[in-house]
Amino acid sequence: MEPVRLSYPVEGGDFIQAGEASSKMKMTLKKLGLPADVIRKAAICMYEGEINMVIHANGGRADVEITMDQITLRMVDQGPGIPDVARAMEEGYSTAGPEVRSLGFGAGMGLPNMKRYSDELHIDTELGKGTTVIMKIKIG
Amino acid sequence: MRLSEVKEILSAQVLCGEDRMEEEVACACGSDFLSDVLAYVHEQNLLLTGMVNPQVIRTVEMTDIKCVVFVRGKRPGEDIIRMARERGIVVMASPERLYTACGLLYSKGLRGN
Ligand SMILES: Nc1ncnc2c1ncn2[C@@H]1O[C@H](COP(=O)(O)OP(=O)(O)OP(=O)(O)O)[C@@H](O)[C@H]1O
Ligand SMILES: [Mg+2]
Numbered sequence: 126m127e128p129v130r131l132s133y134p135v136e137g138g139d140f141i142q143a144g145e146a147s148s149k150m151k152m153t154l155k156k157l158g159l160p161a162d163v164i165r166k167a168a169i170c171m172y173e174g175e176i177n178m179v180i181h182a183n184g185g186r187a188d189v190e191i192t193m194d195q196i197t198l199r200m201v202d203q204g205p206g207i208p209d210v211a212r213a214m215e216e217g218y219s220t221a222g223p224e225v226r227s228l229g230f231g232a233g234m235g236l237p238n239m240k241r242y243s244d245e246l247h248i249d250t251e252l253g254k255g256t257t258v259i260m261k262i263k264i265g
Numbered sequence: 266m267r268l269s270e271v272k273e274i275l276s277a278q279v280l281c282g283e284d285r286m287e288e289e290v291a292c293a294c295g296s297d298f299l300s301d302v303l304a305y306v307h308e309q310n311l312l313l314t315g316m317v318n319p320q321v322i323r324t325v326e327m328t329d330i331k332c333v334v335f336v337r338g339k340r341p342g343e344d345i346i347r348m349a350r351e352r353g354i355v356v357m358a359s360p361e362r363l364y365t366a367c368g369l370l371y372s373k374g375l376r377g378n
Pocket of ligand 1: 173177178180181182202204205206207213214218219220221229230231232233234235236237256300301
């Protein structure tokens with residue numbers, strides 16, 4: 126199979142549209158006939174990454190590559206960067222303000238979930254420049 | 266537990282998916298934090314929440330949850346119901362508070378995971 130490549134822009138601060146990219150990707154994965162648990166893992170990873178870009182980074186871009194044996198998600202933003210990645214990875218750690226919390230986000234579970242559901246997680250971040258999160262989900 | 270039983274136990278109103286009341290749910294989760302819901306997805310297929318916004322439907326969509334019950338008498342808007350309908354998600358609204366709603370279902374045998 127030729128690799129399938131998808132690319133989605135993610136608007137910053139748009140809580141209504143947030144999740145649209147993940148939703149579209151999930152539909153494509155279903156059409157490709159991938160196993161349900163693989164689709165679910167990829168969808169959750171992408172959704173958490175997408176929400177983080179909307180909330181913390183004023184948007185960005187999500188690139189997806191699907192090959193025979195894995196799905197690679199690449200979430201790129203030009204936001205503020207993450208000062209302390211180890212801290213950000215802790216369950217319950219969040220810098221989200223009251224407005225974000227009132228929408229149901231800010232539990233500090235997003236990055237831990239991305240780690241939980243992916244087989245590989247890399248975070249490349251620089252203060253004032255932006256953050257790139259790469260996740261790989263194995264198929265089979 | 267059958268969705269029709271969930272409806273009855275929670276004195277809920279079905280806002281979409283009325284024709285699917287014979288379907289079963291194996292377990293449930295209750296939270297207002299969406300990432301909390303995303304953390305424990307395995308077999309849970311019912312969500313109880315007091316949070317009402319489109320991201321609830323997104324969360325349910327990503328995790329393949331079958332049914333969402335909005336508690337505390339909260340009524341989602343038409344846009345949210347439409348999103349759910351498009352995605353084949355059953356939506357109910359119950360007057361019970363979150364704790365009580367979870368307790369009622371749990372005491373009738375619907376467990377967490
Ligand atoms: N793309 C990003 N750019 C800048 N900061 C980020 C980014 N992603 C995460 N962070 C920082 O890492 C923290 C932890 O992220 P995480 O996703 O785990 O929790 P959250 O987004 O705050 O809450 P939740 O995901 O539970 O709704 C955030 O509060 C934020 O400070
Ligand atoms: Mg997050």
